[in-house]
Amino acid sequence: MGLPPFEVSVSLFLYVGALVCAIYHAFQYGQSIDILENENSFSEGWLIGRKRDDYDAEWESFVENTQKYVYWYICHVFLSEIVRQLEPHRVCFMHAAIGISFVWRNFEPLVAGAMFAMIFSYYVAMALQKRYVWMLTVVWLAILNMLKQSVWEERLSTMLNEKEVCDAMIALSWLLLRVTSFAIDYCNARPNEDPERIRIKFSTLHYLAYSFYLPVYLHGPPLIYERYAKMIPQNKLYRVQESWYRLEELVISLLRIGCVYVLNEICMHFIYANVVIYHPDQMEHMNLWAVYGFAYAIGQYFCNKYIVAYGLGLSLAKFDRIDAPRKPMCIGRIHLYSKMWKHFDHGLHDFLFKHIYAEMCTRTSSLPRKLFASFVSFAFIYFWHGYYLFLLVWVFLNLASLYIELFGRHISRSQQYRRFLKPIGSQNIQRLNAILGGQLLISSSISNVMFIGGPNIGKWLMIHTYFTGGLLNYLILSVTAYNLYQVSTFIFRCEEDKK
Incomplete structure (x- = not known):
């Protein structure tokens, strides 16, 4: 049994409100960036009076x-x-x-x-x-x-x-x-x-x-x-009719990709996240909301980029009658890292799951065997992306997040766990899972920003979040992660009910 719709609506309102506030502060800080000092990071925009961040x-x-x-x-x-x-x-x-x-x-x-x-x-x-x-x-x-x-x-x-x-x-x-x-x-x-x-x-x-x-x-x-x-x-x-249907699907898909492309280009005239990646020292001068606004923008730009780049190849492949994987899912609605791997890059997940993970274990395999299969899969990811220290840290944090999820899922299925938490009810169990899962979401989000933005951004964000940001800052971040967890859980559950 899920949470009451009103409670989910409140979580959605608070989560979206936090995102809007963070992005607004990132935009405000962007107005203070000295464009002349960072002229190599900008080009003439096609929006009147706005420079375009072209550092990606x-x-x-x-x-x-x-x-x-x-x-x-x-x-x-x-x-x-x-x-x-x-x-x-x-x-x-x-x-x-x-x-x-x-x-x-x-x-x-x-x-x-x-x-x-x-x-x-x-x-x-x-x-x-x-x-x-x-x-x-x-x-x-x-x-x-x-x-x-x-x-x-x-x-x-x-x-x-x-x-x-x-x-x-x-x-x-x-x-x-x-x-x-x-x-x-x-x-x-x-x-x-x-x-x-x-x-x-x-x-x-x-x-x-x-x-x-x-x-x-x-x-x-x-x-x-x-x-x-x-x-x-x-x-x-x-069949002629089927050919016209595929052509129609191709045109619609390309139009959708075009809309994401235009949206991304417009945002690059207002939120200068890529400049911050190459000048991480600027984060020291931001307020807390601007820091997290830029962190979210870095991740969302990355997501939009692959929605467009992957979307082009997938659209043409589907026109060729290939059972192509789906486009990346928006990162702003994913609460578990296992789902991030599965739903962001479906093609890479296909490869890892079929040729590495499933070759080493099955659904009924023991937990240690599943952990080892996950380790080998992530080792391949590291070697495929490159031998860099910050990528090793990113892979380690990703693997740790998945291990914690696997342990948590293994414990939650045990009879002892169910008997222990049965008196508090299924809804309170879901709230407890969101509180705990939100902490995992914070750490995995930081590791993703480090993967996209580089080691300096990731290191600064991690230190600021866990050591120097203060209790109030972490409390606000935890509440936002909790709300995202609840909203994402609700959306995934609705999608499963439709199948």
């Missing part, structure tokens, strides 16, 4: 690449659909041809060669055993992380400019997940399925089509092979 290199790169490669995306949609209607069995050939042409035309020979080398190496490894696939993945992770080091970046800068290096590293990282997914699926299917079925499902053409699949090639999201493979037999289903 990843966002700027995505916008630039989308404008640069928009004709490639149009060609992909147009040519793939023509082939789907006329020769549906050749759709994978068209995906491979477009993707290979894109790589050959837009990447330097050195980068394109590295991509082909990665694909060929997995083609050889998957013919052996699964452990060799994982060994090869470790080797490629080590190579990619080595290339991120300053010494190698300087050497690469003699052959590639900074943006080309960045695009190459991102594309290779996405490619690594795809070729690993294909190879593991092949190794798992080989002893269990009919050889002829395996030959068709895991053909060289399908491998190339999936590896070079253009919509997710440069800016993601991760797409496991199982989702791509489901599309292949559906290409034979030809």
Whole structure:
């Protein structure tokens, strides 16, 4: 039994009120930032009288690449659909041809060669055993992380400019997940399925089509092979009405993404969160509300960025009849870190759950085995993102949050716990869970801000929250976290009831 609707409404009002107040103070502080002193952080905005915060290199790169490669995306949609209607069995050939042409035309020979080398190496490894696939993945992770080091970046800068290096590293990282997914699926299917079925499902053409699949090639999201493979037999289903429906869905999805893009651009004219990331010393001069307003803005900008970047690839993939994962869920409505991992980056969660976690344990496995599977999954996340100390701290805090959730869920299912708390009633139990869960939400939110904004922002925010901010500050933060917990729980419960 959930909380009374009135109580949830009060929590919603207080939570939204706290967000509005924090964002307003962040906006007010932004007016005092010396634009001339930080002129490299701003560009001429397209809103009259407002400068635009353009310090998010990843966002700027995505916008630039989308404008640069928009004709490639149009060609992909147009040519793939023509082939789907006329020769549906050749759709994978068209995906491979477009993707290979894109790589050959837009990447330097050195980068394109590295991509082909990665694909060929997995083609050889998957013919052996699964452990060799994982060994090869470790080797490629080590190579990619080595290339991120300053010494190698300087050497690469003699052959590639900074943006080309960045695009190459991102594309290779996405490619690594795809070729690993294909190879593991092949190794798992080989002893269990009919050889002829395996030959068709895991053909060289399908491998190339999936590896070079253009919509997710440069800016993601991760797409496991199982989702791509489901599309292949559906290409034979030809109905004009269904084609128009997919086109309508594509247009609507792109319009929604466009709305988020415009909203994000407008906000970058008023809330200068990215400037604060590169100048964390400015947080020392803010009041408490402004600090948390900027912390929320940093997270929300990150969320909006991936809603747009992932949304573009997912929209095109769904038009191709691929059972693509959902777009990232807004971070402002998620109260548990396990749900953050599951609902923010569905594609990465698919990969981790299917190829690592589920390979090591099942739903009925013991708690220690589940904890170890979670540890290995997060170790992979750390190596995939890069060997940096602040990322190690971020992964550690994330893992600790999940461990606490797992322990809490394990305890809450015990008969002793239920008998102990039965006298206080289910609603009071939910309130108690929100009080305790809110503390976990605060620490996990700080770790997320550190991941996005860097170690200096995270360190300052952690010290200010737990040591120097004062009791009143922490009390207000705890009440806000409690209200978010209740609102988010209510929303998730309503969504489950609708299923």
